[in-house]
Amino acid sequence: MPGRLDDVPMFNSNSPEWVKVPGILLSTFPPQGKTVPTAHLNYAFNGPFTLFTHHFSLNPKDLRTLYLGILVRNPGRSPVTLSIPAVASYLLNPDAPFANKPQMLENPTGAIHSGPGIRAVDTVLRGQRQPDFPAAVSIPAGGDRLLLNHPIPVKGLDRNLNGRSTFIRLSSSGPVYVADLAMYAPKTQEGKERSPTLAEWQTLLKTSGLAGPRDKTPTPPGRPGNLIYGRVAGVQKGSAWKATLADPGQAVLKLPSPGQTIAYPISTLRSGRFGTGQSQAAPLLVRYPDTAYEAHGNYCVHYDLALPLRNGTDTPQTVALTLTTPVKADRLAPQGLRFLASPTFPFFRGTVRLRYSSAEGRSITRYFHLWHRTGEQVKPLLTLNLNPKSTQTVKLDFLYPPDSTPPQVLKISTLSR
Structure with missing residues (x-):
């Protein structure tokens, strides 16, 4: 194939795929001041980048709802604008269940899909932005903003299983750190589930370790024998070919x-x-040691x-x-x-x-x-x-x-x- 990958980085969060223990899915924040420094990869995005996160919740205790939070921090002394030209986030159920389809179908409006990740990239390919996401987010100096605070409900579903896939095209006017986090829904005094607050996500980022269970450890490049690719959790170099x-x-x-x-x-x-x-x-600029060495599958x-x-x-x-x-x-x-x-x-x-x-x-x-x-x-x-x-x-x-x-x-x- 002629050509090559470009240099636009991608925040790629796909490990662990099945989340049963909440915590940090992927953090590019600096490790300083964190309870578990090894959970933070210290990589700042600046300019165009893309973001992909794809995780499932399976059999949580007492059917609690798992929330995914994407936290963005501006470490600088001036405000930063985060532009969002295209974005989509879908649940496996009810938004985009896996389903057998004919070999080829015309899909002029995007109504045909067969999985949440598949539907998310279809929406972004068309240059669309879901209405619950803003066109831009302003982050004050030294401040944090939530880019995503979305649930993965499982109650009433087959096998207590659900998942969420999100894909975003972004551009930052200055350096920012990004973290993808998982937390079970907090409860009100009446015992009802509610969305986590920004402060609760900030606390999780500061004090938690990596989410679990961990996926299979990948085979190092060049090692003979059975090949395990592993799941990706890191920043890859390249968003387009x-x-x-x-x-x-x-x-x-x-x-x-x-x-x-x-x-x-x-x-x-x-x-x-x-x-x-x-x-x-795509090569990975930063990664966790127990995750994929490359973005296999792109x-x-x-x-x-x-x-x-x-x-x-x-x-x-x-x-x-x-x-x-x-x-x-x-x-x-x-x-x-x-x-x-x-x-x-x-x-x-x-x-x-x-x-x-x-x-x-x-x-x-x-x-x-x-x-x-x-x-x-x-x-x-x-x-x-x-x-x-x-x-x-x-x-x-x-x-x-x-x-x-x-x-x-x-x-x-x-x-x-």
């Missing part, structure tokens, strides 16, 4: 011969590079791909674009990418966007919700007819959906006549 898919040194991508295919890997990682030797997993990374397709022949050609999930492999077998006669588990679930021009020159934007099993042969996203000696650019972009499993490939196939 922008690329023009063209022939080396050229401005266009020449169509393959009829019956042939070009394939570009997407979201490659250790043990899943399809023979390219390329890992696209959840919420914006893949923004342009394909300047060139039919250099003297005859019309038909080209098909397909996003698919072959059987994961680090090296290619002699037959190339492998698929299964009986695909099983869903590996890619989420919305992608296509932009291109019609034969009449009209700009077209289409959204598709995809639901693909690993190794499944799937239908093309788009089939185009290219006239002789013509070029047409197609743009494909999506935020890599949480609850999907990498890697994928984008195939460009010239169909036989």
Whole structure:
């Protein structure tokens, strides 16, 4: 895959995925003055950044509601403005339950989804901001503000299980620290649950350790044997991968011969590079020692791909674009990418966007919700007819959906006549 990750940092909180012991999920605050200094990673955001948090509550005692709080601190001597151009936060139930879907559906309004993380990135891809979030937050010098103070209710749900996924695009006018925190709902004197206050979140940040139970410890890079990727809790370097898919040194991508295919890997990682030797997993600038070494899967990374397709022949050609999930492999077998006669588990679930021009020159934007099993042969996203000696650019972009499993490939196939 041409291109690279940009340098925009992402606050990535996904460990522990299943929260049963409240505490600090991820804190980039300084460790000074904290009861558990090792729970704080000392990283300040300044300028554009993104934020992803994805956690579940399972079987809490007495069916208490777990709250997630995102606390932001301005350590400076002047006010800081935190702009929020796009944001979404959804519960598993009732907002976006996991559900089987057809392989591909047009999704013009975002009404189709199959999980809270999938719905959150769909909303942000469209540049939308949920109405319960402001367009900007002003943080006074030395002050704290809550960016999120949202519940994960479980009472009355199957298996007492629920989860929440949140994705935010932000920009800060000055340095800020960020923490993602988990707390069971405090109760009023009458015994009813209430939302935690800012002061209660501040106390938890200062006195608590890491939330639990801890996930599986990841395998260090280069160690042989069984590979455990681990869950991510840290700040990754990179929020977008922008690329023009063209022939080396050229401005266009020449169509393959009829019956042939070009394939570009997407979201490659250790043990899943399809023979390219390329890992696209975002490196982590700071992390907890028992969490992932890289942002495997690149959840919420914006893949923004342009394909300047060139039919250099003297005859019309038909080209098909397909996003698919072959059987994961680090090296290619002699037959190339492998698929299964009986695909099983869903590996890619989420919305992608296509932009291109019609034969009449009209700009077209289409959204598709995809639901693909690993190794499944799937239908093309788009089939185009290219006239002789013509070029047409197609743009494909999506935020890599949480609850999907990498890697994928984008195939460009010239169909036989």
